[in-house]
Amino acid sequence: MVAHTADAPGLTVAATARRLGVAPGTLRTWDRRYGIGPSDHAPGRHRRYSTADVARLELMQRALVRGVSPGDAARYALSVQEPECAPVRPEPDESRARVGGRVLRLPSVDGRARGLGRAALALDSVAVSGLLAESVRSDGVEITWDELVRPVLGAVGTRWADTATGVEVEHLVTACVSAVFGALLGRTGPAAHDTRPVLLAAMPGEQHALPILALAAALHAHGVVPRYLGADLPADALAAAARRTAPVAVVLWSLMPGTADPCMLSAMPRTRPRYRTFAAGPGWADAALPRRTGRLTSLRAAVTAISDAVLV
Known part of the structure; x- marks a missing residue:
């Protein structure tokens, strides 16, 4: 239990909601359903979010x-x-944000992300795919992922948490993103600097x-040869793929x-020649990685790190 002082009174539900850009009802739903709420709750007082409480909510948002x-x-x-979180400061005004609709x-x-959001809510897969494909053509995979896909999927996740609706929207957007990015892997890309591929796969049990x-598609656009092996790849299948292809790098x-x-x-x-190993994603944040294993924390950083290691 956290005891707030006069210097650190914490944030009310509404103030925390404004800080995170969600509705107060969303925070109450997250607290009720998932147990991620304010730790300070004295009898006769309104519940307030401490610095650590807000930091956990920010971690949840990044995952969404x-x-x-x-x-x-x-x-x-x-x-x-x-x-870790920036210091919490109280806010006097507690107007309710609106979600849903x-x-x-x-x-x-920007307007492209809002357009993608409207098309997603309308379940217009043709429009969603068209907007994604146009963004990839004009700005590339990294910008499309960071400025369109991530914000829209995050908003869909927040909507579901607040209203328990929208799973069909998430499924449609995911299918369209998979189709657009997956199609890039079947096209002839820039001249590869190394014919040895980079194997990319999700860990056993990892469905997301x-x-x-997205990383495989971005690497392809940078002249790296990716071999995307999908979700929930068994360990023995990954080992077999590494022996068969003699990759230049493996990303898990x-x-x-x-x-x-x-x-x-x-x-x-181990193969000859040897390959580099990279651990990608927030699941590895607190893991003790083996020596010579790179840690990747974002799409753009991953593209840079792998390209620097491979394109020599």
Whole structure:
């Protein structure tokens, strides 16, 4: 139990909601359903969110932006021992934010993301795919992922957490993103600097593989030869693929700590010539990685790190 002082009174529900850009009802729903709420609750006083409470909510939001379900996102946020957050300052005005309706709540995004959100809510897969494909053509995979896909999937996740509706929207957007990015892998890309491929796969038990597909598409556009092996790849299948292809690098994705197993990295077979190993995703954040294993934390950083290691 956290005891707030006069210097650190914490934030009310409404003030915390404004800080995070969600409705107060969303926070109450997250607290009721998933147990991620304010830790300070003295009898006769309004509940207030401490710095650590807000930090956990921010971790949950980042997981939602990556497309994970609210339940898994909450479990991930609660599993972090000491989350970091900017100091909490009280706010006097507590107006209620609105969510739901016929639009997604997408603050601080451009018109393309709002258009994608409208098309997603309308379940217009043709429009969603068209907007994604046009963004890839004009701006590339990284910008499309960071400025369109992540905000829209995050807004869909927040809507579901607040209203328990919108799963069909998430499924449609995920299918369209998978189709658009997956199609890029079948096209002739820039001249490859190394004919040895980069293997990319989600860890055993990891079902959320969209970010690793985005990485494969981005690497392809940069002249790297990717071999995307999808979600929930068994360890023996990954080992067989490494022996068969003699890759230049192997990238293993984990969203949740429960699927991030450093032992699997250590048990990877050795090939000649040797390959680099990378652990991608927030699931690896607190894992002790084997020596010579790179840690990837974002799409753009991953593209840079792998390209620098491969394109020599």
